[in-house]
Amino acid sequence: MERELVVDLEGLRKLASELARALKGNEVVFLKGDLGAGKTTFVRFLVEALGPAEGTVVRSPTFTVLNEYETRKGKVFHADLYRVKSFDFTDYEGEGLLLVEWPEFAKNLKPDLEVELEVLDEERRRVRVKDNRGVRR
Numbered sequence: 550m551e552r553e554l555v556v557d558l559e560g561l562r563k564l565a566s567e568l569a570r571a572l573k574g575n576e577v578v579f580l581k582g583d584l585g586a587g588k589t590t591f592v593r594f595l596v597e598a599l600g601p602a603e604g605t606v607v608r609s610p611t612f613t614v615l616n617e618y619e620t621r622k623g624k625v626f627h628a629d630l631y632r633v634k635s636f637d638f639t640d641y642e643g644e645g646l647l648l649v650e651w652p653e654f655a656k657n658l659k660p661d662l663e664v665e666l667e668v669l670d671e672e673r674r675r676v677r678v679k680d681n682r683g684v685r686r
């Protein structure tokens with residue numbers, strides 16, 4: 550299943566909370582798009598919608614590679630492979646919701662969902678959401 554829409558920040562927030570409701574909490578989600586497209590922003594909205602533990606702050610894992618958050622739907626692992634170009638997700642897969650920025654470098658990982666962001670102008674992004682769940686792989 551695939552859908553496409555154009556969103557501003559508020560629209561992206563709505564999409565994230567809608568997706569949050571449809572997640573079990575152990576999926577692999579690929580976040581694609583150029584630098585500054587809004588991948589981290591999307592994760593921030595998604596984590597907010599999942600009921601984060603008090604004091605949770607979503608920051609870009611550019612330097613940490615992987616951040617971990619606690620939510621009402623369980624753990625969220627937020628990775629950014631832009632700098633490292635590779636990462637072993639064995640310990641994380643299935644243990645929580647796995648959100649991956651720059652998944653082009655995530656070999657051996659199959660996405661349940663793919664979210665692709667494209668910059669249209671300063672405020673608007675084209676978002677494609679591809680749901681691979683229910684597709685035999």
Ligand SMILES: Nc1ncnc2c1ncn2[C@@H]1O[C@H](COP(=O)(O)OP(=O)(O)OP(=O)(O)O)[C@@H](O)[C@H]1O
Nearest residue numbers: 556557558584585586587588589590671672673674
């Ligand atoms: N509709 C929108 N959707 C997402 N981000 C938006 C939108 N409009 C403006 N922005 C801004 O664009 C920026 C997106 O930055 P963000 O760090 O989320 O990008 P990124 O895709 O994670 O980049 P990187 O590859 O460097 O990690 C933020 O400053 C955000 O506020």
Ligand SMILES: [Mg+2]
Nearest residue numbers: 588589609650
């Ligand atoms: Mg980012």
